[in-house]
Amino acid sequence: MTAKIKEFPGISLSEQDFKDGKILFNFDKLNGIYAWDTGVGIGSYLASLKAGVILGSHCPSCRKIVVPPRTICEFCFRPMDEFVPLKDTGTVNTFSLCYVTWDVQRIKEPEIPAVIDIDGASPLHGIMHMLGEVDPKKVKIGMRVKAVWKPPEERVGSVNDILYFKPIKEA
Amino acid sequence: MTLLHKDPQAPVAWQGELPVTNRYTYGLAGEKFFRTIKDEGHIMGTHCPNCDITYVPAASFCERCLGKLDEWVDVGNIGDVVTYTFLNVALDGSPLEKPEIVAFIRFGDGGLIHYLGEIEPDQVEIGLMVEAVFKPKSKRVGSILDIKYFKPA
Numbered sequence: 001m002t003a004k005i006k007e008f009p010g011i012s013l014s015e016q017d018f019k020d021g022k023i024l025f026n027f028d029k030l031n032g033i034y035a036w037d038t039g040v041g042i043g044s045y046l047a048s049l050k051a052g053v054i055l056g057s058h059c060p061s062c063r064k065i066v067v068p069p070r071t072i073c074e075f076c077f078r079p080m081d082e083f084v085p086l087k088d089t090g091t092v093n094t095f096s097l098c099y100v101t102w103d104v105q106r107i108k109e110p111e112i113p114a115v116i117d118i119d120g121a122s123p124l125h126g127i128m129h130m131l132g133e134v135d136p137k138k139v140k141i142g143m144r145v146k147a148v149w150k151p152p153e154e155r156v157g158s159v160n161d162i163l164y165f166k167p168i169k170e171a
Numbered sequence: 172m173t174l175l176h177k178d179p180q181a182p183v184a185w186q187g188e189l190p191v192t193n194r195y196t197y198g199l200a201g202e203k204f205f206r207t208i209k210d211e212g213h214i215m216g217t218h219c220p221n222c223d224i225t226y227v228p229a230a231s232f233c234e235r236c237l238g239k240l241d242e243w244v245d246v247g248n249i250g251d252v253v254t255y256t257f258l259n260v261a262l263d264g265s266p267l268e269k270p271e272i273v274a275f276i277r278f279g280d281g282g283l284i285h286y287l288g289e290i291e292p293d294q295v296e297i298g299l300m301v302e303a304v305f306k307p308k309s310k311r312v313g314s315i316l317d318i319k320y321f322k323p324a
Binding site for chain 1: 176184186
């Protein structure tokens with residue numbers, strides 16, 4: 001509420017009002033089924049995630065390795081020449097502490113989405129994923145992390161085949 | 172050399188579903204309009220004394236003078252067909268054996284779009300008087316489909 005408006009006009013409804021039948025309503029569910037063509041680059045990426053490898057691709061002109069792999073270089077628009085298997089370790093590039101879930105539920109323990117620069121790819125090339133097994137207060141930019149994978153039989157060829165990234169200590 | 176050859180094991184498409192649901196409340200006038208259909212089986216409208224217009228379905232405000240409408244009138248269950256069409260294809264695209272008939276039925280200065288029933292397609296004509304056939308009271312939920320269809324009066 002603002003200083004001028006103490007109460008907005010209208011009638012607010014609670015979930016209980018709907019349950020008790022105090023208000024009539026129409027419920028509808030949209031048919032939102034979709035299929036997104038993965039193409040050569042992302043298709044190979046998802047297939048290799050199922051095998052437990054993060055895949056990148058190499059541009060012979062820029063001499064960059066990007067992840068996820070693409071067939072055309074985004075920097076020079078030339079065709080990429082090969083897929084490169086990368087390590088499943090990396091460095092936190094940036095992160096967020098998220099106290100709200102995707103469907104707007106408040107949560108006490110934050111989810112920690114982060115961009116992780118994957119080892120083996122060119123600097124500042126990474127993927128977005130979640131951090132886990134870590135105290136939210138101790139997450140730092142530059143922290144070294146490693147992927148925690150699902151068991152091989154549960155992998156389906158999705159970026160969620162990696163459960164999360166957890167911190168590692170390096171000698 | 173380029174990356175033209177895809178891994179034959181690779182997925183062709185990423186499949187998913189957008190979880191989109193909605194709950195539409197009818198508003199102040201709509202609530203009373205549908206509540207009357209549900210509980211009493213009457214079609215109600217609101218009358219504007221300033222413009223002498225009867226709105227069906229009921230509205231809270233006059234569209235012409237923007238005045239508040241609180242004069243509720245029962246417009247009866249019989250109206251006349253203003254226009255109609257035959258549907259020969261179902262929602263999923265499959266052909267229908269017998270066409271469904273959808274009509275705009277005038278009540279007051281407005282009207283409802285609904286199905287016609289108990290009538291052969293060649294008997295339908297503009298100006299035909301039709302009467303609402305309601306579902307049994309126990310099956311009504313407060314929706315326009317609480318009226319099953321309109322039959323010749």
